[in-house]
Amino acid sequence: MRRTGHGLRRTPASGVCAVSGEGRPEQPEPPGAGLRLNTELDRIGARLRALTDARDRLRGLLGAVLAISSELDLPAVLRRVVSTATELVGARYGALGVLHESGEHLEDLITAGLSEDERADLAGVAFPHGRGVLGLLIRDPEPLRVDDIPSHPASVGFPPGHPHMRTLLGVAISVRGKIYGDLYLSERRDGQPFDRDDEDILVALAGAAGIAIENARLFGRVRDSAETFQRLLLPTLPDLRPFTAAAVYRPAAEPNRLGGDWYDALVLPDDAVGVVIGDVGGHDLHAAAAMARTHSMLRALLYDRRTPPSEVLTQLDRTLHVTAGIPVTTACLARIEPGESGWxxxxxxxxxxxxxxxxxxxxxxxxxxxxxxxxxxxxxxRRPDHRRPLPAGSTLVFFTDGLVEHPARSLDEGLTALAGLAAAHVARPLQEFVQALADHHPGDGHDDMAVLALRVPLGPGPARLFAATGKEG
Structure with a gap:
């Protein structure tokens, strides 16, 4: 026997039981203890994985809500809702059916997940209006889960070319207490039927979608009102004879960008024709309001003062600085003046x-x-003034930067492209000419644009013209 620092210990060969360091005899492991331990570890691992999945789903849901809420264009919101729902739940197919005002059937269906071949197979087939299984959610806006669509009593079958679908998960989307539409998913990618967790995720997403849809609708009304306001501020060009003139304004392609572009033309008291085009910095209601103030003030100054364009711009700048405080604004102001030999x-x-x-x-x-x-x-x-004669039959084009700016090319390239476009279409009637410039412009469409063109007459010079009409040059 030997003494240790913690107790006595003998080898098994001595026939004496070993004594542990704390004086307790070691107990043999009960039968099946290892199996129970492995089972418990598996159970704990499964719970940890479930918690991790729940955390990832929650993160995905929060990200989806932020992504949907960032959209302000209604069609973009609807597409984002469908695509996000399919990704979040792991479904192959998704659709958002927009209810008719009557609330009795669908008037539009936005889909996600269809392949090009599947879309081709459905070409010419009318989208479902909410009969059959889809109609259940219209009649009763409670969450709906169907494990086998074909065997459901409400099923009316699929139209020719429709992909096979077995499972369905649907929830209603409400906006301000009224059902706006229904969000449908079909076929989980893992082949399993939809479960309660999928339903909870989709219900939460539908709540966020309702808020995003309402925001987009409100923004759309404000944007449409602002665009209408902006267009009303732009004049219908008056009779500028002997010149012909035409103008066009196009808002930005992006739905959340208003603009401050404007144009104007008028006959001045000294028989010159005044032309102006400008662009107020910014893309919101403030820019549109600043454009209105600048436009009206410049028109009054131009008509009242028979001074060089540079002096009109200087007076405008000083007046705006004192009275309006507008953003940085660009403008081109011109007078087409009569002379003895031409314009x-x-x-x-x-x-x-x-x-x-x-x-x-x-x-x-x-x-x-x-x-x-x-x-x-x-x-x-002070700004410099410039003069040059205008050939009879020539065309002057005034434009804003939205017509030529594009992030993929230099400004010089955009200007060169615009010049080539103008040369190709200048023989057309003037309204068709400005429409062609706006339709085929080299810009990227992310800014609003204005074009005003004025054509110099081919007839007699100004002095002879005014003599014939009784006017003084």
């Missing part, structure tokens, strides 16, 4: 693109000259 262009720019002169043939030329500072930068800085 002349007298213009000044405030940080804006110069006019484009086309013709009288297909030749094009930007009237590049020393530019002036934009409005709202330095009211004490």
């Amino acid at each position: 002349a262009l007298h213009w000044s720019t405030a940080g804006h693109f110069p006019p484009l002169l086309v013709g009288p043939g297909p030749e094009t030329r930007y009237l590049d000259a020393e530019p002036g500072l934009p409005l709202g930068v330095n009211t004490g800085e």
Whole structure:
């Protein structure tokens, strides 16, 4: 026997039981204890995996809510809701049926998950209007789970070309207490039927979707009102004879971007024709309101003052600085003035693109000259004036930056492309000409755009014209 620091210990060969370090005899492991331990570990592992899955689903749901809420265009919101629902639950197919105002049937169906072949097979087939199993959710807006669609009593079958679907999960989407539509999922990718967890996720997503849809609808009404307001501020061009003129305005392609582009043209008391085009910085209601103030003030100054364009811009800049406090604004102001031998262009720019002169043939030329500072930068800085004769039959094009700016190409490339486009279409009637520039512009469409074109007459010079009409030159 030997003494240790904690107790006595003998080898099994001595016939004496070993004594543990704390003086207790070691007990043999009961039969099946290892199996029970493994079972318990498996159970704990399964719970941990379930908690991890729940955490990931919650994170996915929060991310989905943020993504849906970030959209302001209603069609984009609806598409995002369907695609997000299919990803979140792991479904192969998804659809959002928008209810008719009557609430009795679907008037639109936004789908996700259909392959190109499946879409081709369904070409010409009317989308379901909410009869059969889909109609259950319309009549009773409680969450719906179906494990076998074909055997359900309400099933009316699928139309020709429709992909086979067996399982269905549906929830209603309400907006301000009224059912807006129904969100449907079909066929979990793992082949299992939809369960209560899937239903809870979809119900939560439908709640967020209802808020996002309402926000998009409200924004759409505000945007449409602002666009209408903006268009009402843009004038219908008056009779500018002997000139012909045409203009077009296009809002930005992005639904949440208003603009501050404007144009104007008028006959002045001294028989010159005044033309202006401008762009207020910003893409919101403030920009549209600033555009209205700037436009109306410039029109009054231009009509009242028989001064060079640069002086009109200087006075406008000072007045706006004191009374309106508008954002930085660019503008090009021109007078087409009569002379003894023909018409002349007298213009000044405030940080804006110069006019484009086309013709009288297909030749094009930007009237590049020393530019002036934009409005709202330095009211004490004078802007230069420029003059040049205008050939009979030529066309002047005034435009804003939305027509030529594109992130994938340089500004020079955009201007070159616009000049080529103008040369290709200049022989068309003037309204068709400006429409062609707006339809085929080299810009990316992310900004609003305005185009105003004025065509110099081919007839007699201004002095002879005014003599014939009794006017003084």
